[in-house]
Amino acid sequence: MGEQIIKIGLVGFGTVGSGVAKIILESADAIAAKTGLRLKLACVVDTDTKTARPVKLPKGILTNDLDKLLKDDSIQIGIELVGGTKIAKQIQLKMLRAGKDVVTANKALLAEYGGELYKVAHENKRCIAFEASCAGGIPIVSGLRTGLAANNIAGIYGIVNGTCNYILSNMTSKNEDFSAALKKAQKLGYAEANPSLDINGGDSAHKLAILASIAFGCETALEDISVEGIEEISKEDIRYGGEMGYVLKLLAIGQKDDKGRISLRVHPSFISKDNSLARVNGPFNAVTVFGDAVGQVTYYGRGAGMMPTASAVVADIIDVALGNSATTFRHLNLKSRSETKRLIEKIGDSVSRFYIKVMCKDKPSVLAKIAKILGDNQISISGTLQHEGAGPDNTVPVVIATHLTRQKNVSAAVKELKKLDVVGAKPVCIRIVDIPEDKD
Amino acid sequence: MGEQIIKIGLVGFGTVGSGVAKIILESADAIAAKTGLRLKLACVVDTDTKTARPVKLPKGILTNDLDKLLKDDSIQIGIELVGGTKIAKQIQLKMLRAGKDVVTANKALLAEYGGELYKVAHENKRCIAFEASCAGGIPIVSGLRTGLAANNIAGIYGIVNGTCNYILSNMTSKNEDFSAALKKAQKLGYAEANPSLDINGGDSAHKLAILASIAFGCETALEDISVEGIEEISKEDIRYGGEMGYVLKLLAIGQKDDKGRISLRVHPSFISKDNSLARVNGPFNAVTVFGDAVGQVTYYGRGAGMMPTASAVVADIIDVALGNSATTFRHLNLKSRSETKRLIEKIGDSVSRFYIKVMCKDKPSVLAKIAKILGDNQISISGTLQHEGAGPDNTVPVVIATHLTRQKNVSAAVKELKKLDVVGAKPVCIRIVDIPEDKD
Numbered sequence: 098m099g100e101q102i103i104k105i106g107l108v109g110f111g112t113v114g115s116g117v118a119k120i121i122l123e124s125a126d127a128i129a130a131k132t133g134l135r136l137k138l139a140c141v142v143d144t145d146t147k148t149a150r151p152v153k154l155p156k157g158i159l160t161n162d163l164d165k166l167l168k169d170d171s172i173q174i175g176i177e178l179v180g181g182t183k184i185a186k187q188i189q190l191k192m193l194r195a196g197k198d199v200v201t202a203n204k205a206l207l208a209e210y211g212g213e214l215y216k217v218a219h220e221n222k223r224c225i226a227f228e229a230s231c232a233g234g235i236p237i238v239s240g241l242r243t244g245l246a247a248n249n250i251a252g253i254y255g256i257v258n259g260t261c262n263y264i265l266s267n268m269t270s271k272n273e274d275f276s277a278a279l280k281k282a283q284k285l286g287y288a289e290a291n292p293s294l295d296i297n298g299g300d301s302a303h304k305l306a307i308l309a310s311i312a313f314g315c316e317t318a319l320e321d322i323s324v325e326g327i328e329e330i331s332k333e334d335i336r337y338g339g340e341m342g343y344v345l346k347l348l349a350i351g352q353k354d355d356k357g358r359i360s361l362r363v364h365p366s367f368i369s370k371d372n373s374l375a376r377v378n379g380p381f382n383a384v385t386v387f388g389d390a391v392g393q394v395t396y397y398g399r400g401a402g403m404m405p406t407a408s409a410v411v412a413d414i415i416d417v418a419l420g421n422s423a424t425t426f427r428h429l430n431l432k433s434r435s436e437t438k439r440l441i442e443k444i445g446d447s448v449s450r451f452y453i454k455v456m457c458k459d460k461p462s463v464l465a466k467i468a469k470i471l472g473d474n475q476i477s478i479s480g481t482l483q484h485e486g487a488g489p490d491n492t493v494p495v496v497i498a499t500h501l502t503r504q505k506n507v508s509a510a511v512k513e514l515k516k517l518d519v520v521g522a523k524p525v526c527i528r529i530v531d532i533p534e535d536k537d
Numbered sequence: 538m539g540e541q542i543i544k545i546g547l548v549g550f551g552t553v554g555s556g557v558a559k560i561i562l563e564s565a566d567a568i569a570a571k572t573g574l575r576l577k578l579a580c581v582v583d584t585d586t587k588t589a590r591p592v593k594l595p596k597g598i599l600t601n602d603l604d605k606l607l608k609d610d611s612i613q614i615g616i617e618l619v620g621g622t623k624i625a626k627q628i629q630l631k632m633l634r635a636g637k638d639v640v641t642a643n644k645a646l647l648a649e650y651g652g653e654l655y656k657v658a659h660e661n662k663r664c665i666a667f668e669a670s671c672a673g674g675i676p677i678v679s680g681l682r683t684g685l686a687a688n689n690i691a692g693i694y695g696i697v698n699g700t701c702n703y704i705l706s707n708m709t710s711k712n713e714d715f716s717a718a719l720k721k722a723q724k725l726g727y728a729e730a731n732p733s734l735d736i737n738g739g740d741s742a743h744k745l746a747i748l749a750s751i752a753f754g755c756e757t758a759l760e761d762i763s764v765e766g767i768e769e770i771s772k773e774d775i776r777y778g779g780e781m782g783y784v785l786k787l788l789a790i791g792q793k794d795d796k797g798r799i800s801l802r803v804h805p806s807f808i809s810k811d812n813s814l815a816r817v818n819g820p821f822n823a824v825t826v827f828g829d830a831v832g833q834v835t836y837y838g839r840g841a842g843m844m845p846t847a848s849a850v851v852a853d854i855i856d857v858a859l860g861n862s863a864t865t866f867r868h869l870n871l872k873s874r875s876e877t878k879r880l881i882e883k884i885g886d887s888v889s890r891f892y893i894k895v896m897c898k899d900k901p902s903v904l905a906k907i908a909k910i911l912g913d914n915q916i917s918i919s920g921t922l923q924h925e926g927a928g929p930d931n932t933v934p935v936v937i938a939t940h941l942t943r944q945k946n947v948s949a950a951v952k953e954l955k956k957l958d959v960v961g962a963k964p965v966c967i968r969i970v971d972i973p974e975d976k977d
Contacts (some may be wrong), residue, residue: 120687120830127689131754132868228684234831236684243683243861244668244676247560247851249567285977314571373816373837379977390560390848391674391838397813398834399975408830411687419868421683421861428572428859535839537725537819 100135103418106166106197108188109178110143110150110159113202113229116407117176119152121414128411134418136411140166151403163188167195174417176410177201182209189214193223198423200413202229202406205294208303212316212434215426224426226413231304232257232382234405235398236412241311241386242425248388250312253351254532257304259380259400260288260295261327261347265365266378268332269344275330287380287401297326298347298363305349309361312386313353315432315440317361323444325364334525337482337496338452343367344375348530360442366530367452374532385532393535445505450479450529453499453507455514456492456521463519464495470517474510476502492521498529540575543858546606546637548628549618550583550590550599553642553669556847557616559592561854568851574858576851580606591843603628607635614857616850617641622649629654633663638863640853642669642846645734648743652756652874655866664866666853671744672697672822674845675838676852681751681826682865688828690752693791694972697744699820699840700728700735701767701787705805706818708772709784715770727820727841737766738787738803745789749801752826753793755872755880757801763884765804774965777922777936778892783807784815788970800882806970807892814972825972833975885945890919890969893939893947895954896932896961903959904935910957914950916942932961938969 105121107114121138129135141159166172175192177199179185185206189199199218201207207214207227218225228238232255241250256262260282267278279296282288294300302322310317327347335345348366353359368375373395377383382400387393399405416422432440453471457463464483471478482496499507507526514524545561547554561578569575581599606612615632617639619625625646629639639658641647647654647667658665668678672695681690696702700722707718719736722728734740742762750757767787775785788806793799808815813835817823822840827833839845856862872880893911897903904923911918922936939947947966954964 116830124687124689124830128687131870132686133870134868234828235834236680239679239684240676243856244679244852245848246572246855247564247568247848249564373813376813376816388674388848390556390564390844390851392845394675394836394838396834396836399832404830405832408685408687408828411830412684415686416683419861419864421859421864424859424861428574430571430573 100129100133102135102137103174104137104139104172105174105176105414106140106142106169106172107138107176107178108142108163108166109180110141111178112403113406113410114178115150115152116403117178117410118154120407120411122152128415132415132419134415136414139169139172142166163191167191172197174198174200174414176414177203182206186210186214189225190217193217193221196221196223198223198417199225200410200417201225201227202410204230204300204303204307208306208319211307211310218426224417224423226417226422227307228413229406229409231307232384233398233400233402234408235382235384235396235400236409237308237384237396238311240396241308242429245386245388245391245394248390250386250388251353252387252533253308253312253384254374255305255308255349255384256346256374256377256382257349257384257400258295258301258347259382260292261301262377262382263287263380264296265327265330265345265347268330269335269339272332274332275328296328298324301347301349301363305351305361305363309351309359310431312351313359314430315359315437316434317437318434321437321441322361322363327365330365333494334454334527337454337494338367338527341480341482341498342370343529344370345527346374350530357440358442359440360447362444362447364528366528368530368532372532372534387533387535445503445508447504448501449504450501450531451499451507452527452529453497454525455495456490457495458491458519458521459493460519466517466519467495467497467514470510470513471497471499474506476506476510490521540569540573542575542577543614543854544577544579544612545614545616545854546580546582546609546612547578547616547618548582548603548606549620550581551618552843553846553850554618555590555592556843557618557850558594560847560851562592568855572855572859574855576854579609579612582606603631607631612637614638614640614854616854617643622646626650626654630657633657633661636661636663638663638857639665640850640857641665641667642850644670644740644743644747648746648759651747651750658866664857664863666857666862667747668853669846669849671747672824673838673840673842674848675822675824675836675840676849677748677824677836678751680836681748682869685826685828685831685834688830690826690828691793692827692973693748693752693824694814695745695748695789695822695824696786696814696817697789697822697824697840698735698741698787699822700732702817702822703727703820704736705767705770705785705787708770709775709779712772714772715768736768738764741787741789741803745791745801745803749791749799750871752791753799754870755799755877756874757877758874761877761881762801762803767805770805773934774894774967777894777934778807778967781920781922781938782810783969784810785967786814790970797880798882799880800887802884802887804968806968808970808972812972812974827973827975885943885948887944888941889944890941890971891939891947892967892969893937894965895935896930897935898931898959898961899933900959906957906959907935907954910950910953911937914946916946916950930961
């Protein structure tokens with residue numbers, strides 16, 4: 098079989114863009130041998146055409162003029178790796194309208210404007226491929242779309258932000274403060290200079306919006322997702338939770354119940370130290386999916402970085418070039434926003450177990466007062482932990498683990514706890530998530 | 538978009554066949570909603586049309602006449618779930634020649650006659666899809682083919698036989714003998730009445746032949762794979778290895794070095810207790826893949842069973858119906874047998890660390906004699922373990938862990954060790970496999 102030449106235009110020559118160029122230039126022979134497709138980098142567009150990159154491009158293909166890509170009809174596939182939502186959106190729209198299929202790693206853009214972009218793609222009989230947008234090199238998007246396509250998905254539990262996982266891993270294993278762990282992550286390149294979108298859970302929410310839309314077959318939006326970050330996590334809470342058998346992770350959670358109701362949340366989560374996600378450390382990602390036929394499937398790998406993300410981008414290029422992405426994209430029927438909205442569970446109604454820490458003055462009947470407030474709010478206690486000796490403000494931490502309870506009951510209880518004269522700092526509430534284990 | 542009707546003929550109405558029928562019958566609406574494809578079970582062929590199955594078929598579709606499937610031109614996809622290599626091969630050939638695409642879980646058939654079947658498929662412009670043939674519900678075939686397509690794969694390390702993993706897990710955690718653990722596995726349905734193909738490593742070798750062909754892009758055959766089973770593993774060896782920090786697993790290993798040389802082996806393997814594969818217990822499967830761009834990716838899930846395997850079969854049906862399997866299949870360029878053969882490393886040349894146990898009479902200078910034989914064969918010792926007190930025949934176990942050494946040197950050394958008058962039973966050799974860990 099003869100080789101088929103696939104011409105590619107790349108927009109955004111940053112870290113991931115350099116990785117993509119590197120694979121296309123260095124692995125073209127190997128990819129051609131395996132697939133019969135010869136990938137050719139025809140054009141690389143970036144506003145900065147001066148700074149040296151870790152890959153040497155063929156002469157004359159680096160430009161700051163997007164039109165060179167748009168007007169070259171021999172270019173079939175446009176890769177958008179600019180990031181952000183404004184310029185990137187315009188670039189994707191222009192590429193689709195110019196008849197190019199689009200490959201992107203831009204989770205923020207898809208989470209916010211996916212519906213609009215998909216519509217334009219369909220109108221122009223083009224496709225958008227986005228394996229690299231979720232969990233970097235881990236092929237979770239194709240896993241959900243094809244490998245697990247026969248399943249009714251009941252749950253997704255993902256560690257999908259390497260920055261947060263690196264910080265929490267260090268706070269856990271090295272007893273570091275949040276700010277020290279964050280500084281280290283920045284020094285090592287695991288966190289941006291402005292890390293807010295990572296640590297406030299926003300990045301995880303972008304990825305969850307994309308994964309949930311495929312897993313549950315509905316057009317999800319960011320507004321459907323309840324988001325809490327890790328900014329207020331203290332190493333003491335990680336330690337107390339650890340003493341109760343839990344490890345703290347920032348989880349992106351999507352659940353669908355028997356009635357089709359969907360719960361989408363990103364929040365710090367205490368999970369059993371025996372769960373496989375508890376052992377995912379440093380900048381790694383992992384996603385556990387539960388399907389009605391397959392049971393549990395867990396994917397583990399690098400969720401970010403130059404080459405892992407480039408691996409996913411180039412996988413998409415191959416899939417688009419083969420025509421498979423177009424077919425899958427065309428056949429991906431998502432429930433509309435209005436239908437989806439009705440299915441989304443309000444966060445106040447969500448049911449979870451909770452870790453509650455109350456800093457109490459060491460006085461008689463403190464525990465009784467706390468227990469009464471919890472009981473009055475229909476919250477049942479599954480365990481408590483109280484160390485001897487006083488902490489700051491002469492208070493001692495009283496830690497309570499609850500049975501399953503509604504979020505709104507806990508919010509109401511915390512409000513009352515704060516008013517107690519024996520309670521010092523603001524109570525801390527962290528969800529305990531019992532990820533089902535598929536066991537025999 | 539209107540629904541597209543996909544008519545399916547199923548051959549083999551056993552456990553997995555029943556699972557496939559169940560998904561097609563019960564999840565047709567959900568699959569149609571997600572993909573636009575309405576799967577219709579048109580025909581189920583089995584020699585036994587009497588025995589009750591755990592799924593109720595529509596009237597009139599169960600038959601013992603394969604021609605009903607072959608001659609119905611409205612049936613596009615034929616599923617072969619008969620198993621074995623004789624009749625199954627004829628069925629697949631007939632279906633391909635009758636113009637049906639084929640979906641199968643038959644690893645033995647593909648490992649032995651894959652080349653021949655693929656040729657007939659290409660001649661008839663049909664495809665063969667076989668996600669279910671490896672690691673049951675885990676989408677590892679599509680993962681290697683599409684998700685990791687941009688990578689040069691350097692290694693695959695898989696626990697791909699649930700029977701062996703169940704037996705070894707029980708020998709490890711419950712200190713059971715091999716025969717007791719096997720009996721329990723049979724009682725629970727994790728092992729067949731005749732378990733030999735599982736415990737002798739043959740089943741793992743079938744799966745490795747398939748995975749390696751995709752990962753390394755070459756036509757592999759069973760003769761390329763060196764195979765050892767778990768029949769001679771004793772709980773004592775598992776315990777001594779455990780004391781040295783290792784867990785015993787039956788691994789299917791495919792490695793490619795920088796020069797393109799390929800090593801394919803199935804054997805009991807001591808791996809570090811900290812490696813993620815060490816924590817894969819009971820009937821579960823997991824596969825770790827190393828790609829040059831993506832680094833480490835690990836897949837975990839159920840490797841067998843009615844519904845997990847059916848999940849993979851139906852995923853293939855959907856992929857075939859979308860036309861994606863045909864494209865991928867057509868573009869899968871494998872190096873020919875003659876080219877592949879030259880690349881395969883001889884097992885004697887393979888380099889590994891080793892666990893060597895020698896039962897010695899408790900006499901002076903025993904260790905010196907053993908050490909001399911190892912040294913004479915260029916085998917360097919990395920650790921030893923000797924407990925006090927005598928075992929059977931008044932011998933004591935001396936356990937030695939070696940540095941990297943060639944298989945043939947170890948074989949030569951063992952031959953000499955056997956001749957020593959101070960050595961009792963036959964020495965035990967088990968490979969220690971240092972699976973690379975992708976860490977920062």
